[in-house]
Amino acid sequence: MSQTPSPGKAAGAADTTPSRAGIAAVPALDVRDLTVRFAGLTALDAVSFTVRPGTVHAVIGPNGAGKSTCFNVLSGVYKATSGSVRFGDHELTALPPHKIADLGVARIFQNLALPPRASVEDSLMLGRHRLTRTGFVSAGLRLPAAAREDARHRARVREIAAFVGLEKQLAQPAGSLPYGQQKLAELARALCMEPQLLLLDEPVAGMTADERRRTAAVIAGVRDSLGISIVLVEHDMGVVMRLADAVTVLDFGRRIADGAPGDVQNDPAVVRAYLGEETAE
Known part of the structure; x- marks a missing residue:
């Protein structure tokens, strides 16, 4: 059986897929009834979803839906008001960012930080x-x-x-x-x-079409070749639908849909959240 070529290489070039050095069996990420409040404002309201090992799980929704708040809790930047985030045997909600990173969780922010x-x-x-x-x-x-x-x-x-x-x-x-x-x-x-889990915050934002395709291929290679789980926040629905194995949709801090990309894309509640009630009708 031929090995998967590196996403950065043309077909037929020498394989440069890195070995899975340091990567043990990837656990599931289980988010249960996650709630975050800021001075009386509920940013996340009892949100639940599960990221299966070795999959790409997209978290999408209109602006202000709670996606960034969710990411900030997963990476330890924000503390949850209530609820649970378990990565395998570890509860993440009480841990600071560096302890979460030590468990194999890596985050890429939308803004460049090189x-x-x-x-x-x-x-x-x-x-x-x-x-x-x-x-x-x-x-x-x-x-x-x-x-x-x-x-x-x-x-x-x-x-x-x-x-x-x-x-x-x-x-x-x-x-x-x-x-x-x-x-x-x-x-x-x-x-x-x-890492065992990658948190990608709008990884293709601001890119040209060619750059988006190339980056999407690399992300797919991370899942397929390395078996790393990925949680993806992205506004480019074409990229989401091509990459995601599962999608969770947030609106005003609540989960309104969760499932396979095709099912979520056609969910009436999702259409209303993105297009508005009158347009959806």
Whole structure:
């Protein structure tokens, strides 16, 4: 059986799919009755959904539906008023962001956050920080153990860069890349954390059509080749319908639909939420 080629490579090119180094069996993400209130305003109202292991689960809805609030709770930025978020055996709602990251949850924000003057390689190395065992003193003195560990991490960075199609840009300043490639670099940096769950906040926003197609192919490859679960917030419904295995729709903080993309797309409540009552009729 032939291996899946890297999304960053043309068909027939050498396979650059990274190994699943550091990735154990991926657990499910189970969100139950998640409620968030701010000074009396209910941003999320008893929202529930389950992200099955190794799938792309889209969370969509009109502006102000509660998507960003949901993401902020999943990543530890916001605290839930009530409800539960379990990732395997771990309850996430009481954990700070760095503890959630240590459990294998990586988030990519909508806005770019790459150090513009650092090389792409060094930017991706930031994703290896939580996996680094060498102490500050050993690294500063360039002891042999530190040098060996650095070499292993950089080899992994090159492998992941090739997977997303950025192997030729590793020496360039991250800020000099076109916008679409900067977004891919952020995805690669998240993959360098060896996550089990990726939270992608509008990963194709602001891209050209070609950049959207390329990024969508990489995201599909993350699921198909690496088995990583993905929670996706995205306004591009074409991308959502092509990528998602399941979709949860929010409106005014409440879940109004949940299921397969085709079923959700034709749900009358979803049509009304996006188009309004009169247009839907």
